[in-house]
Amino acid sequence: MTKTKPSSSTTNPQHKPFQVSNRNFTERALLFKNVSTRRVLSKVQRNTETKETPIKKLHLKRRCEDATSGNKPSLTSDDSRRKKVKTTLGNFRALCGKLGKELTTDGLHIEVSQILKNRGKFIHDGKKIIGKVSGIEVGDKFLYWQELNVVGLHRQNLSLIDHVLKDGNLIATSVVSCHFDDMDDTNVFVYTGEGGNVINSGKCDEETLALMNSYHVKNPIRVIIKFNSKNCGGGARGGGEVYCYYGLYKVESIWKKKGKLDFKFCLVRLPDQKIFVKDISNGKEAVPICVVNHIDSGKVPYFQYITRNIYPEWLFNDSSVGRTCVDHCSDSMKCSCALKSGGKIPSVKKNEIKFKLQIFKTKAKGWGVRSENAIPSGNFIICEYLGEIIEDEEALKKVDNDEYLFNIGNYIHKVYSSWEEDSYVVDSKEMSSYQPLEASGGKEGVDDRCDSGRFTIDAAKYGNVARFINHSCSPNLFVRNVLYDDDVPRIPHIMLYAAENIPSMKELTLDYNYKIDQAIDSNGNLKTKACYCGASECIRRLY
Numbered sequence: 309m310t311k312t313k314p315s316s317s318t319t320n321p322q323h324k325p326f327q328v329s330n331r332n333f334t335e336r337a338l339l340f341k342n343v344s345t346r347r348v349l350s351k352v353q354r355n356t357e358t359k360e361t362p363i364k365k366l367h368l369k370r371r372c373e374d375a376t377s378g379n380k381p382s383l384t385s386d387d388s389r390r391k392k393v394k395t396t397l398g399n400f401r402a403l404c405g406k407l408g409k410e411l412t413t414d415g416l417h418i419e420v421s422q423i424l425k426n427r428g429k430f431i432h433d434g435k436k437i438i439g440k441v442s443g444i445e446v447g448d449k450f451l452y453w454q455e456l457n458v459v460g461l462h463r464q465n466l467s468l469i470d471h472v473l474k475d476g477n478l479i480a481t482s483v484v485s486c487h488f489d490d491m492d493d494t495n496v497f498v499y500t501g502e503g504g505n506v507i508n509s510g511k512c513d514e515e516t517l518a519l520m521n522s523y524h525v526k527n528p529i530r531v532i533i534k535f536n537s538k539n540c541g542g543g544a545r546g547g548g549e550v551y552c553y554y555g556l557y558k559v560e561s562i563w564k565k566k567g568k569l570d571f572k573f574c575l576v577r578l579p580d581q582k583i584f585v586k587d588i589s590n591g592k593e594a595v596p597i598c599v600v601n602h603i604d605s606g607k608v609p610y611f612q613y614i615t616r617n618i619y620p621e622w623l624f625n626d627s628s629v630g631r632t633c634v635d636h637c638s639d640s641m642k643c644s645c646a647l648k649s650g651g652k653i654p655s656v657k658k659n660e661i662k663f664k665l666q667i668f669k670t671k672a673k674g675w676g677v678r679s680e681n682a683i684p685s686g687n688f689i690i691c692e693y694l695g696e697i698i699e700d701e702e703a704l705k706k707v708d709n710d711e712y713l714f715n716i717g718n719y720i721h722k723v724y725s726s727w728e729e730d731s732y733v734v735d736s737k738e739m740s741s742y743q744p745l746e747a748s749g750g751k752e753g754v755d756d757r758c759d760s761g762r763f764t765i766d767a768a769k770y771g772n773v774a775r776f777i778n779h780s781c782s783p784n785l786f787v788r789n790v791l792y793d794d795d796v797p798r799i800p801h802i803m804l805y806a807a808e809n810i811p812s813m814k815e816l817t818l819d820y821n822y823k824i825d826q827a828i829d830s831n832g833n834l835k836t837k838a839c840y841c842g843a844s845e846c847i848r849r850l851y
């Protein structure tokens with residue numbers, strides 16, 4: 309996730325846009341962590357070379373057209389634009405189906421897009437847009453390169469960089485990147501342009517020129533990521549290539565390695581753009597919990613977002629439990645805490661999430677959690693681990709599906725003597741832990757129903773943001789079992805705290821406290837799982 313940010317120094321000391329020079333189209337590499345995209349580009353070239361449209365003609369035409377701003381107030385609302393985009397894509401695919409049996413042939417797609425263009429069916433009348441294309445949202449997916457052209461995201465058949473003349477200067481409008489698999493974060497990525505001594509000769513290819521000018525103009529550039537849906541949980545065609553629109557970026561810096569001809573362009577994602585899911589809690593949390601995925605097209609599998617644990621019914625009817633509060637004070641008729649305060653529900657604000665947490669897709673560990681704000685170390689509760697409270701016997705039956713089980717353990721680390729947050733006592737040696745139960749010894753020596761060590765939190769169906777926090781052998785969070793004075797005495801809350809100052813956007817991690825070689829599956833076989841935390845002290849095994 310941490311990328312070395314290139315120096316912001318530019319190779320053009322005059323800070324003025326470069327002028328259009330002769331175009332020397334060759335393939336070039338768009339890099340995410342130095343991975344080349346040549347293969348994809350040459351495939352596009354191969355497929356388009358067979359078409360009749362002469363490249364020279366396209367150039368002439370391009371010189372004449374000028375930019376259209378996507379931000380100008382449009383005649384139609386964004387909703388109707390969106391409908392139009394959907395209809396147009398539907399028409400495109402229907403026509404592909406009609407004209408060719410082999411839908412994956414790019415030649416067919418070019419032909420179909422030409423037909424739609426001739427019929428005036430291109431979105432935005434085939435004009436090139438700078439910035440947001442109305443009707444298209446971040447996260448929208450497209451099955452074929454030509455669909456990007458039809459909807460106005462990227463109107464190039466040959467090049468990964470699209471550009472337009474704006475006030476006499478060529479500027480970049482969109483980039484198609486073909487590599488997503490080696491990144492934790494696409495907020496920053498690097499494009500490597502073609503070689504050529506721009507400073508001395510004043511000449512370079514159009515793509516390099518456009519990106520250089522965009523650096524000065526700071527115009528928004530659309531980024532589209534191409535990926536293979538086979539690798540990320542299926543796609544519209546059950547595996548294959550898909551293009552996903554990732555939003556607007558700007559060229560932050562340009563540099564050139566000593567002795568090398570090619571330029572590198574650092575593109576940085578513009579802030580305040582629509583994200584994939586604005587608030588997965590649907591307003592249940594005080595701070596919205598957004599979901600972003602810069603890795604693939606996968607969505608968070610369904611679960612129900614909760615802000616309080618779900619306790620088993622029998623717990624409330626069992627006098628040995630000694631619970632006086634019902635469902636965390638939600639029922640003012642039954643809850644003794646509420647009755648004490650004249651029927652008023654006590655504030656549960658102490659459990660509110662205060663940091664702007666974000667669920668994001670990691671490279672190798674599924675979803676993870678990070679904070680958009682920096683988090684100072686100390687007694688700041690990041691969040692509580694929530695789910696269904698189940699007995700350990702029940703949890704043991706879930707050994708083959710234990711991803712979201714958190715064994716509460718035998719120890720209570722904090723006791724709140726009142727609703728005041730600062731009156732707790734920290735007394736902890738033993739952490740609670742995620743499953744497997746075999747490792748945590750959850751059943752040891754307990755006969756009483758409400759004794760601790762008999763309960764596990766299952767966040768598979770019901771849970772909150774904490775269910776996405778991954779393990780690290782060098783974690784930046786720690787766990788405390790916290791008991792409020794109105795709680796079921798031996799079912800503490802699992803509260804997560806910052807163990808250090810955590811910079812914004814750094815993944816939040818816990819030590820799952822698993823034991824190696826002690827997890828057993830339902831057939832009695834030893835279970836192992838690799839750890840991809842990446843810490844220098846990583847032992848390479850989760851369990």
Ligand SMILES: C[S@@+](CC[C@H](N)C(=O)[O-])C[C@H]1O[C@@H](n2cnc3c(N)ncnc32)[C@H](O)[C@@H]1O
Nearest residue numbers: 673674675711775776777778779838839840841
């Ligand atoms: C509580 S879930 C964490 C969220 C999970 N990544 C997701 O996508 O929903 C625990 C699971 O995440 C994965 N995981 C967490 N930390 C990991 C790590 N350091 N290395 C590999 N997988 C990890 C494992 O599959 C583990 O069973």
